[in-house]
Amino acid sequence: MTKHPFSGSLPPLLSESRNPAMCQLLGMNCNTPTDIVFSFEGFRRRGGLTDHHADGFGIGFFENRGVRLFHDDQPSAHSPVADLIRAYQIKSENVIAHIRKATQGRAELVNTHPFIREMWGEYWLFAHNGHLENFRPALGQYYRPVGGTDSERAFCHILEELRQRFDSKPPAPVLFEALAELTARIRCHGLFNFMLANGDILFAHASTLLHYIVRQAPFGEAQLLDDDVTVDFAAVTTPNDRVAVIATLPLTGNETWTQLAVNELVAFRDGDIILRDRPAEPKYLPVAEGLALARAVGAV
């Protein structure tokens, strides 16, 4: 596993992560239904309290083939919907969440990630952090955007291309290869950090910043960066549990997160990476540089 460039250097990471000025992504993929409250608590506080993400948030939970989707145009730190999520402790094997800072499209509900569509008789969720320039694919036959974001256009374009190519779901490696090819084309248009999930697999792609951690036995204690909260995972898990958490920036300060390389695409299933497409000479962006890149294109 690639070491996160900041592992061991807690103070700079801590100070950076308290002031990251971009949209944030959070994903979870597990081998057993797990509640995301601990990770979500740190994440949600980046929406309006420890950060400037005041343009709404969304979170989608897969429960088997079903999806529970919550969107809010209130900042996540103060949202009653976020309060509900904390109180409800929904258990899921696959979660995608997004705190939105509007770069394209008005900050209204229709533009709030994650977006949802059905393909091959399954629901798919998609959330994007970044900014695509001059990305105007032709009107799709199967999938059309409803709102005005580059993100939803990218999602619909990905599904459209996959659906045109495959009438039913192909095996995971075939799907992964097709997605990698599409992703490589779309990221020419700008920053394209995204997560895409169907309840079984969670795909994650980094243009700039995306980190993950796989928690499994022996479980230890974790300390949230954005909050004075500690959780002892050993007390809330069984020895067979495996939970991958994926986030723009590490959420905990006392664990080692792995950074995705620039232009790396990975697929998680059952809490671990099953497929990966990493550039031959991987480049890992320092957090400050990643944030500067986001600022430069207005994704701040």
Next chain:
Amino acid sequence: MTKHPFSGSLPPLLSESRNPAMCQLLGMNCNTPTDIVFSFEGFRRRGGLTDHHADGFGIGFFENRGVRLFHDDQPSAHSPVADLIRAYQIKSENVIAHIRKATQGRAELVNTHPFIREMWGEYWLFAHNGHLENFRPALGQYYRPVGGTDSERAFCHILEELRQRFDSKPPAPVLFEALAELTARIRCHGLFNFMLANGDILFAHASTLLHYIVRQAPFGEAQLLDDDVTVDFAAVTTPNDRVAVIATLPLTGNETWTQLAVNELVAFRDGDIILRDRPAEPKYLPVAEGLALARAVGAV
């Protein structure tokens, strides 16, 4: 306007509505964003308190082109999600809600109404109350069910047929006519009370029981049947507001609700009916008979 057969006879209606044994539908269509809390309060109590609907519920709110969708597999009377909806007072021009008693498909999240799909660059919501026998349309090109209900199959079939016929959204009267034709074919398979909405128009069709009321100035007081709650609409509306509420059974005891005829399809926009397709010799089902029909096919 057709008089509800029970208007003026409060006691029998009241006792019936406290024990209706079938799924329930609730819709709202308005000319200004309105909160549905008052109607939802009576409706939700039919899910586990005043009724036997303990298989979950769902509610979808349109906000312009966006949708806020809440699903829960807990009975609506006790659901934290329903508590949130009460506390949050979401204002919407178009709402569809459903309390589910499973007849086909397991009572899990994926089978919870309303279902959502995108068509012609708009989101569509659908909820069904009833039971379709031997309804197995061929696998769609554009729309495929994810769960195992007759209801989602009917929704996907309607969208598939409309999408095959129209590449972009036709004018409302053309769409209405196509939907009426499709509905007439599908209802041959059984009970097909449904609501379908795209944020602009709300279509409602009755096989057995569906009632509506259009509230407009001068607004009066309304008293919920299922709860000791009264609201003075004059105090919470402006003189230009117009709000249509559609429900399986009337929700209030001191207002006159209009019943839809058996096999009647109507379209609401801006809080009023703009299109209707009613049989030449309309038949209005007494509530007891409608409930008995539902029981006979297992939609109890």
